[in-house]
Amino acid sequence: MKITEGTLTEAWQRTVSEHALLHGVGLPPVALSEDELEACAERTEEAADDSLFLLLDEDGTVHGRHGPYLEVFATRDLEQVLYLIAEDAIGRDGGSPEETAVTLDRIDPAWGRRFRSGCLNGTGTVEECGRDPLEGLAWMAKSWREQAPYTTLSFFRAAPEQPVDAERLALLYGADPVQVAAGTRLKDLQAVDNGRAHWDRQWKSCCFGQAGGWTFLLHHDTPPGSFADKEAYAALGIKESVWLTATSSKAIYTLDYLRDGRRVDDDRGVLELIWYERGRAPYLRGGELDFLNRALRRAELDHPEVASTFELYFHALEGSLGLRVPRRDFAEGEVRAAYWAEG
Structure with a gap:
């Protein structure tokens, strides 16, 4: 009718x-x-x-x-x-x-x-979490709002469960090839001059690796001249990428999700995380990002003890897309790291 x-x-x-x-x-x-x-x-x-x-x-x-x-x-x-x-x-x-x-x-x-x-037709289901919500990705949400450890959290994969080569990706972004080849870790950068030198240079560093079937690359400012070799970047075979970017001085926190060369956004343009309020689906019901609406609802119901909407949002990204950043590797300084190459 x-x-x-x-x-x-x-x-x-x-x-x-x-x-x-x-x-x-x-x-x-x-x-x-x-x-x-x-x-x-x-x-x-x-x-x-x-x-x-x-x-x-x-x-x-x-x-x-x-x-x-x-x-x-x-x-x-x-x-x-x-x-x-x-x-x-x-x-x-x-x-x-x-x-x-x-x-x-x-x-x-x-x-x-x-x-x-969380599904408009009432037939969708999302498995209960059953684990600590602040482990896989959400552990980083609180500090990320304050631009730590990095303002840009980016993730890449060639296909489900097929991350791209993390070292090649870091080099194409401009990571120091000597440090990449040496297998430099975050603790190595922090150890110089008891960490004071790294404090001064951390805005010119990156961390990278693989987790949850994705390659992650975390950084602040991208150095000028990165991506100069477009053919080499294309050869990585990237089909999906997720970008979380924080500009805390302006209270702007955004999500960009690209799949097969196009932005997945239901024609909304920039997707700001502040649009999400607990109990209300932030994206078009039945649209391209409805999977994230459903994951958010599951996170809300599974973890009423989590007060931060940013932590719930990050946990939903882990539940729906599998995004992870290894908390222990960061805590122990074992995550791969490098400064941007000079010149």
């Missing part, structure tokens, strides 16, 4: 009347054009609070927007629209993700299962 403004209004009124927990929850503002949506948002005092608006196309597609521009879902399934309105309304009450799940359970057990899975 094609969704119209009338059918949407009637369906929501019926849903509210059948469930006491939704009494008083109004249908979000419905617009029939972009101009009407913008005008509606300007009239709504809560627009600055990321309120939910609905844009209804002639073909019956309902677009959910946070504010007039940020699209969070698009569907022609009326039941999905009703669920997403309820999820948004209940999530805004300030309860934990588990409390939201329990409330949705009480309205409809299928809705509770859908919320717990």
Whole structure:
């Protein structure tokens, strides 16, 4: 059945009347054009609070927007629209993700299962974590917000479970070939002059290695002239790369995920980590990054003790993509390291 403004209004009124927990929850503002949506948002005092608006196309597609521009879902399934309105309304009450799940359970057990899975059609599942969430990658999240140990965390692989050659990659970025050939470790750089010399030069260093089926390369500023040999870079066979970049002085923290030469972003452009709020999917439901929405929901439910959204986000990246950085190797200074080559 094609969704119209009338059918949407009637369906929501019926849903509210059948469930006491939704009494008083109004249908979000419905617009029939972009101009009407913008005008509606300007009239709504809560627009600055990321309120939910609905844009209804002639073909019956309902677009959910946070504010007039940020699209969070698009569907022609009326039941999905009703669920997403309820999820948004209940999530805004300030309860934990588990409390939201329990409330949705009480309205409809299928809705509770859908919320717990993080999957819009309710059929997706993510295995429970069962391990320390601050081991694989999330251990680095807190210090990374303060630009330590590095502002750029990049990961590369040629195919699932096929990392690229870490030494070749570091050299193409500009790592000192003498130190790479010598197998220099982070503890070797830190040992010079009791670490004072490394403190002065750490912004011109990198660490690299392999973990979780990826090659990682961590650094601050990339030296001028890196990637000069484009053919050698292409020969590495990189098919996927993930970049996490922190600019703490400007409070900007971004994710770039490239696959087969194109950015995976649902046409949103720069993906900032501050868009993620506990209990709310940061990316388009059913979109290219929905796998990360599902992993975040799993992380939230598995680890309510983790207060930092950055740690939850990093843990979700580990759970969904397998990104890891060896904590012990860093703690013991055993991770491979080098300064950028001079000249």
